[in-house]
Amino acid sequence: MMQNQRALRFLILAIAAITMLRAVETVAAGDDSRIQIESVDIGFAGTYKVGHWAPVWVTISGVAEPADLRVELVTVDGDGVQITYRDDRELWWYSSAQGQRRLLQYIKTGRTTAPLTVRILSGDRVLAERGFAARELPTPRLSTQQLILVLGPSIGENEAVRRRLRDQADQVSIAQVEQATELPRRWQGYAAVNIAIVATSQVSVLEAMDGEQFQAFQQWLALGGRLVFCVGQRGDEVLGPGSRFAAMAPGTLIEVSPQRTTSGLEDFASATERLDTAGGQRIRRFAVPMTVLSDVRGVVESSEIGGPTGQLPTIVRHAYGLGQVTFLAFDPDLPPFDRWQGRPSLVARVLQSGYARRGQMDEELESRQLTHLGYDDLIGQFRAALDQFVGVVRVDFSWVVSLIVIYVLLIGPVDYYMLKRFQRWHWTWLTFPLAVLGFALLAVLLSRMTSGDRIHINHMDLVDVDVQRSLIQGTSWLHLYSPSSQTFNSQLDVHPGLPQRTKGSNDQLFTWQGLPGDGLGGLNTRATEALFTQGYALRQFSDDQGRHRSEMTGMPIQISSSKALMARWSMETELPDTGALAVDPNGLLSGRLINPLEVELSDCQVLYRNWSYPLTGTIGPGATVAFEGLRPRNLEWRLTRRQVVETREIGTPWDQSSWDVPRILEILMFYQAAGGRRYTGLTHRYQPHLDLSEHLRTGQAILVGRSAQPATSLLRDGQSQAELTDRHWTFYRIVYPVE
Incomplete structure (x- = not known):
């Protein structure tokens, strides 16, 4: 009896101690346990677009000073893989009605029916979490x-x-x-x-x-x-x-x-x-x-x-x-x-825009073509071209169907015919497993022959330089192919061929690249099932020099699959003398321009209004280009490869299934000048900032050239992956004012 009383007394004291300890923890934490996630607002008055960044306002209650808190947003990317967005920079918030706080974060969703999970953290401790089904969120455009x-x-x-x-x-x-x-x-x-x-x-x-x-x-x-x-x-x-x-x-x-x-x-x-x-x-x-x-x-x-x-x-x-x-x-x-x-x-x-007004109805009444390829935007064709890897053979679906038919015939009619001919029905215990094993070995062999045994990377950099504002913007695309299932911790190292005299903001935003359209893996797909139970994280932070950076950790790639990534980065720098351009009485360029880069450019041309000035040879760092004696050509003709043959104008139709990466980028860079959708049959609305056609109409000349040196490098666990890059292209566009 005494032992039972002692046990009961000990149990009561233990419960009281645990209760007091939790109370102390609650007081020390500022009563964070009372934090409630009330609602979320995405975009501008509930308007945002799938596959694009958007502001997210998270309304919480139960906390006075949320400055030390952190917000995590969990959704799916363009491939349907779960992704967690983290931002380690200073959290911005303001007070709203009834003592609530509104916290600002940013997100990029990959499906029109993507759910959203919101977490409020202090350090690594989750203080509150709430999931929102797609029906509880505004439908993205x-x-x-x-x-x-x-x-x-x-x-x-x-x-x-x-x-x-x-x-x-x-x-x-x-x-x-x-x-x-x-x-x-x-x-x-x-x-x-x-x-x-x-x-x-x-x-x-x-x-x-x-x-x-x-x-x-x-x-x-x-x-x-x-x-x-x-x-x-x-x-x-x-x-x-x-x-x-x-x-x-x-x-x-x-x-x-x-x-x-x-x-x-x-x-x-x-x-x-x-x-x-x-x-x-x-x-x-x-x-x-x-x-x-x-x-x-x-x-x-x-x-x-x-x-x-x-x-x-x-x-x-x-x-x-x-x-x-x-x-x-x-x-x-x-x-x-x-x-x-x-x-x-x-x-x-x-x-x-001026170009759009010129043929607006032709573009909008153009029938939507190429739905069998899964895209109707030029970025979709660009992404498909970057998904072609050296040494990797994409297995056509007809191959799979043919092998399945042969397999069914072999284990069915062929096996039956052979056993019947030799009257050895019991041999089926041997022939059937051999057929299954043989086709399994054949599948493995074909997989190795077509997929290779290493990672492949295709890499494109487009660097824009505005000499008037000393502003540099880069857009980089990196497509990774993996023969086996593995995860990546990735960052982007930016090193453009520019004078290292940065004077202003220096930002980098590294993320996944979406596929516009309704096709398999497209952003308009309504499927929401995640491909992996374990997702990955995209973290934004400021480095020790105050520069905004981003990294992806734990990013999975399935066996014999690829992952499309892209980055936008910018900086301000001090540029050397860039020359002076003017217009002569005939409306043609005169004066000189100077290459302000520290890299050599090849395949160069200068574009101004509706003219193209092809340049021979290469343009080295600090080299001068004079326009005396240069004969301009019609820009639209050059972009569309139009020519006169026996008094007839003959153009080269746009090949919507082409995988010529530099050619596709050329049209992306000057889409409207080439005729827009009237020429390509495709829109250019997913990443329209790439098109500088309007700059040609507003008193700007653009030097376009190609460099042999990449402007960025992909890092995996801090190590450069340059040796795994099969193909890379680097193009520069330098925008000069014309007086």
Whole structure:
């Protein structure tokens, strides 16, 4: 009896000690056990695209200071493999209603029906976890849809798409954000955006951004984004001295002036109604406040007679780094534009590029071809070409079917016939296992013969250099093939042939490459079953020099399979003298340009407007190119391999099944200049930042050349994999201003 009482007393004391210990742990942890994940918001007002980065806002409760917390997001990549996104950089958050906290993170989903799991961690300890089924999340747009982001008031873009771009309406999504707190703080959060629209008739969302937000937006724009920037009655405030927005204007502010004639805008919109009679009645004392600029650069698409200089540009397209700004010197969201019948046509033309307007209907009415190949975007063809490895034979499905038929015949009719002929039915105990074993050995032998016994890598680097802003952007694609199932810990080492005088931001984003389309492994596939029970992680961090980096750990590749990876990286550097270019009276290039790189370029040409200037030989580091005596050729003819044979124009049709990697990249780089979808039969919407056709129209010349030296290297566990690279290509595009 006494022993039972002692045992009971000991049990009670043990339970009390454990309870007190847990209470102490809870107090020491700041009561993290009360953290609850309330909700998640993805993209811009719930709008985002599969296969593209998007901001994710995680709303939590039960914590006062989440600065020391970390957010992990778990979903699937483009191959259906589970991936965990981690960011070890400083977590950004703000307080929302009812004491809740909203934490900002970024994600890239690989399926339209992908689920999402959110984890809140402190160190390596999981404090809260919640899973969201696909039906609980906003449905992502397709990877090749156009996304228009409206920052602030509308300028009539919905009506423009619905009424004037009817054939493209199902390919366009519009998201409107009216609070700066809901915007990303890293440029990758804008990666899915095709066009951003900012109206400044009131204090705009762009003006309300803090320094970090504006830097992210500015970086996205300079790395290939497109902005429609409307500055009318508040031009003095928006573009005045010291304004951080002045660089987005195509000239220097003079004043804001009332404009009483608007025939240029009416012609641009092909309007049947005058602006001064908008709404059906003539406006008394009609005047539109317009921002007047001097020293305008770029392409003036519409202008009016008036202003201090006698000519007032009203719509101007100009380059901003590797991106583009369309500047409107008026406020299309204010009267009389808001009730003008011509506004939808005007906005529709503004949203389109110059090349797209030239043949818009031909492109959009083109029947969708090549569905049997699983893609209708040019990036899909590019990815298929990079998936061809030296020494690896892709087994055609017909081979598999033929072997199965032979196997069935051998163990069935052939075996029966042989046993019947020799009247040795009991031999089947030997012939059947021998047939099975023989075909198993044949399968292994064929696998070794076709798959090889080592890892293969195909590697492409495209490096863009904007000499005016000393900005460098790189896009790298790496396709890995593995003959056996294994995992990889991968990073990318960036070493372009540039002067090592970095002066600004230095970012790198290394991730998986998606396949746009509905085919096997395509981003539009609705399958959600993970290929591996064990996924991998993509971690973003800042190194000891403050540079943003990313790495993938535990990335699995199945036996005899490949993995497509891609990276976007950028830096600012100090470039040496790059020469000076001008235009002669005939509209042709004159002057000289200098190669600012520290690598030699071959297969060079200089592109300007609709001309191509082929260059012979190589261009070494610091070498000068003069244009006297150079004979230009028609750029579209060169891109489409068109020529005249016996007084007839003969073009080379685009081969949608070609695996010629440099040729496909050539069209990716200047897609619209080559004729766009009218020529290729494919869209170019998944990674449109690769196309610099519009820069040729806005007063920029581009030197294109190839280098023998790679600009990046794949690292596995910190070791270079250069010896496993079978094929690599490195192309440079250097963008020069033309005076």
